Every structure is written in C-alpha cells, then in structure tokens.
Amino acid sequence: MKVRFWGTRGSIAKPGPTTARYGGNTSCIEVRSSRGTLIVIDCGTGSHGLGQALVTEGVTRGCLLIGHTHWDHIQGLPFFAPLFDATNEWDICGPKGLSGSLRETLSGQMESTYFPVALESLGATIRYWDLLQGSFQVDDIKVSTHHLNHPALTLAYRLEADGVSVVYACDHEAYSHAAADGNGRLHGPDLRHAEFAAGADLLIHDSQYTAAEYPAKVNWGHSTIEYAMLVAREARVGQVALTHHDPMRTDDQLDELVEAAQATMREHGSPIQVFAASEGLTLEVNAPLLAAIPATPVEDTAKRAIDNRESVQTVLLGLYDPELTTMFTDAIDADETIRAMNVSHVHDARTATENARLCVAILEHGPEHDALATCRSIAADRAGERRRLPVLVVADREYAGGEQTGVAEWLVRPFSSTYAQAKLQAWVHRGISRWKKAALPPDEERRIATLLATGFLDSPPDPRFDRITRLASRFFAVPIALISLVDRERQWFKSAVGLPIRETSREASFCAHAVVERKTLVVNDALVDDRFAENPLVIDEPRVRFYAGAPLIMNDGTCLGSLCIFDTRPRWFAASDVALLEDWRDLAVSEIERELQLAAAAAAMPSKSDAKAR
Secondary structure, eight states, rough: OEEEEEOOOOOSSSOOOTTTTOSSSSOOOEETTTTTOOOEEESSSSSSHHHHHHHHHTEEEEEEESSSGGGGGGGGGOOOOOGGOOOEEEEEEOOOOOBOHHHHHHTTTTTTTTTSSGGGGGSSSEEEOOOOEEEEEEEEHHHHEEESSSSSOOOOEEEEETEEEEEEEEEEOOSSSSGOOOOOOOOOOHHHHHHOOOOOEEEEEEOOOOOTTGGGGGSOOOOHHHHHHHHHHHHTOOOEEESSOTTOOEEEEEHHHHHHHHHHHTTTTOOHHHHHHEETEEEEOOOOOOOOOOOOOOGGOOOOSSSOOOOOOOOEEEOOOOHHHHHHHHHTTTOOHHHHHHHEEOSSSHHHHHHHTTTEEEEOOOOOHHHHHHHHHHHHHTOOOSSOOOOEEEEOOOOOTHHTTTEEEESSSSSOOHHHHHHHHHHHHHHHHOOOOOOOOOOHHHHHHHHHHOOOOOOOOOOHHHHHHHHHHHHHOOOOEEEEESSSSSEEEEEEEEEEEEEEEEGOOSSSHHHHHHHHHEEOOOOTTTTTTOOOOOHTTTTOOOEEEEEEEEEOOOTTEEEEESOOOOOOOOOOHHHHHHHHHHHHHHHHHHHHHHHHHHHSSSOOOHHHOO
C-alpha cells in the first residue's frame, strides 16, 4: 500500500514559517492499494490539496473514512473538489455524531449560516455509512474499526491489503492516566487498543502532547508521545508515525521530540522506527503480494446496531449525585440505540447483579459509596460469563486496584455532559452482542426432509467424504475441514478433520449462515465480524478466526450444509481459493446426490411381501 500525508496538524490549521516542514493543515491521509483502490482517512484542511490532485489525475471513485466529526477532521469537506463532480462516486463512512447521523452532522457545517453551498448541492453520487465496531470490504482493502477514547464517538481504522496492514488511531487518550507517561505495561482497554494495532506494518498514532504537558490536558482526548510509543511496543508494529501535532508545536520542537522518542525506543531495545508525519511524505508499505481478491462494494457489516438483541439490554446507573444522574439520563435520551434499552437505577450490589442483560454499568465512587466493592460483587456474580460487564466509575481521581476489581474506565470529575454522552455511547455500542444467529431459510421443512432422506445423520465415517476434507485441509494448510450438515437444532459433521467432536449447536454454526445465503461464505477474521465475534466457537475452543464454507446445494434446490474450512488465525481467501473449494464441494454434492438416488430407488422397489401378494 502507498500512504501519503496531506494534513498532520491537530485541533486547528496552523500554516506559517515555523510549521512549514511538518505542515500546518489538519488531518488527511491518502491510502492506495497496489490495485489502485483509494481510501481517504479524515477530511481536515489537508483534503483540499488532495482533492485538487485527484481531479487532475482523473480519479472518480473513492472511500472517505472519518474518524469522528470534530471540526478539524471534517472542515475540508466543503472544499474537497471530487464531491462536486457529477461523474464521481464516493462512500463516506464514519461514526454517528452525538446528535444525529453522519450525514446530518456533515450537513450541519454546510448550512447557510456557515457556508454558501449546502451538502445537498454536491454533484457526486455519495453514499453515507454510520459505522460501529466491525469490518467491511472496500474492493481489495479490508477495513476494521475500533472505538477510541475521545470526548466524541471516535473510531480507529485498520486497513489490510497487499499482505500489509496500516492502522490509523486519531484522536485517542489513554484510558489509564498512568499510562500517559509511557512506562510499565498496558492493561484493560489500553491493552485492547494495542491489540487492535497488533503486528501492523505502520501505526499512525495521535501524539499531540508530551507526558510533561499531559496533567494540564487530562480528558481532552489526545495521546502523549510516550503513550503512543508504549502502544507501538505492546503491539509490536513495524513503524510508528506520530501525528496530530499540537498547533503550538514548531518544526524545531518536533525535531527534538522525535529524537527523544527514537532514543526511548533504543533504550527499550525496540527496533520500531519512529518518525513524525509531515505533509507530502509518501510511504510505500511493502510485502509479497497476495492473490487477487474479488472486488466488492462497501458492505455495512460494521453498521449493525442492536438488531440481533434477544431481549432488551439494560444500562445500570448507580449514581447518588442528582446532577450526575441528570447528566447521564440526558445522555441516554440523546441516543436512539441507548434510549431503546432499559435503565436501572440501583443503590446496592445485589440489585445490580440481578440484571441478566446488563450492557454497561456506571457507578459513583466516594467516601460513602464504595464502587470498588460493587465492582467486585458484580465480577464474582458474573464470573461464568464470556464477556465481562464494562463498569465505568465516576470519581474525583483514579484509585489503585481498579483494574483488578473490574473497573473498565475511570471518569474523573469534573467533565461535561458531552463527555459523558460520548463515553456512554462508546461503551454501550461495544457492549452490544456481536453474535448473530442465522435465520431459518424459507424452505426449511423441505430442506430437512431432503437431509433426512440422505440417511447420513449419525452415520459412520465414509472414506469418500473423508478424502475430500483431508485434501481441503492439506491444500489450504488449515487445521480443520468439515462436511457439515445443518439439522433442526444442530450441525452434524459427516466428515471432520482436526475436530474431535461430531456436532455443535445450530445457533453457533457458521455453516447455518452459508445455508441461508446460498453462496460461499468467507470470514477473514471472526473477531472483527459482528456476526461471529462472540460466537462460542470463536470465544472458546477451537477459537475460530478464519472460516470459508461452500454450501451443499442439491439438485432439488435445497441446501443441506457446507464443505468448510477453519483456521485459528485470520487470513485472506483469494478468488482462486474460493473456486477450488467450490470444486471440492461439487464432489461432495455428487456423492450426496448418489445416495439420494439410491434411497429413492430403494423406496420405489416393491417389498417382498408385496411381491408375494402379487
């Protein structure tokens, strides 16, 4: 991939003689795959120059990813020339604003009070996508999203193509204020932030402040350089580009900070390259090219909200200060997703732990209210659950031992209502179930009848099918290959390589989704796919990360299951791989059809008693 920086300044554009080398424009980055797929990340003032270049080049299609809708990340949009061209086609993706959809927020800055041209007047074909955590494809680039810690709902982006990965994380503040100095190890949400960037070839990270400056900037939503380097070391990235430079920082001061950062990496014995992003800097992030991946439009797999809830989830508020209660109640009312949930006001741990569908808890800690004890009680009561309940604790400062007792994040007073709303939004959307059970296909009864007619369910192993799964496992170098038959309440494996069990529940079945979709289903990384991230087969053994399943569609049109392969690590699956998997699927279908024909012929033959009667 090629990466070019068009804007690297944070908060406000600051062009001038002291910022000429690193640049004065606000955030904008251009990314292109080797196949030419264009993604623009953020649309600060730097996007003006990029837009002019794209018009000159004749580029007519692209995808714009917006980290969040604060002005320094969107103020270039009204001046981004490709959006005014009727021959252009663009997808604009980003998190919802605090008070409306992404489209509504972008439209707000182009109202007549602020700008003479309305958003509706843009000539290009534009599609707007409200994103949550998840993943989707933009042609050959896989895009994954992850929530950041900022006063507005903010997303980090991980772009993967051509065998390399680039992570963009702006604007973000350490969840634990102690991590801002860059010492020690990361824990809790800070560790999960690093895990999102794990192994990236290039990490582009917010680094607006230094550790010395941070005490005066707490809750402003930005990283220190020291924290960015700690994240880079934990994530073991190839190189880290420091960006979102403070508008008061001169080029000479940035030079000194970069030298200090490089010295720190050497002291830790880290080979990671550290540099400050500068306008015009172009990087070529190289790796051996993978086989071509078929082009697909932007899909809204990262766009799901609470459609898959089995029952209404609950936000638990353990607050005693009336102003705090009002602040968070207003925050709940301001978000459509959260407003649809139950709100439970509690004042003791027993009541808190009785809520079976808790999504997030917000507790107040003080001399008379021990929120840490409540956290311990909640953790003990819910110890058997796969996902730990996120507990946010409001206090006057951070207290030692919070992570061990189950505190997901400290909300240190004072803070604004907007800050409270952003925190609540981010944690609620994280807490929404990310496991979608497949729907029943329209022909379910006919499908089950055909499946029963095969006589395969609970039958002994068959060398014909075992040969196919062995070949699939060896060719694709995966530990698990199955021929899965989807029954009413289970999926049963006619053949299984690498899996000691012969069946699982249908609700946990990946193959049940392939049965409904009736086309080859590929899940490159289950942990970032909202349909499977919290599936028992992903969270527990065999810890599936990659899946590809070709549906077993019979001559009568029914789909009985799939020939599928699993891996415990994420991976890409090329178009040629899909074709080969479908070839082997066709062999399995032929064998199943032969059994159906034999069964039908046997059923048509007269019985001995009938022959004797005649």
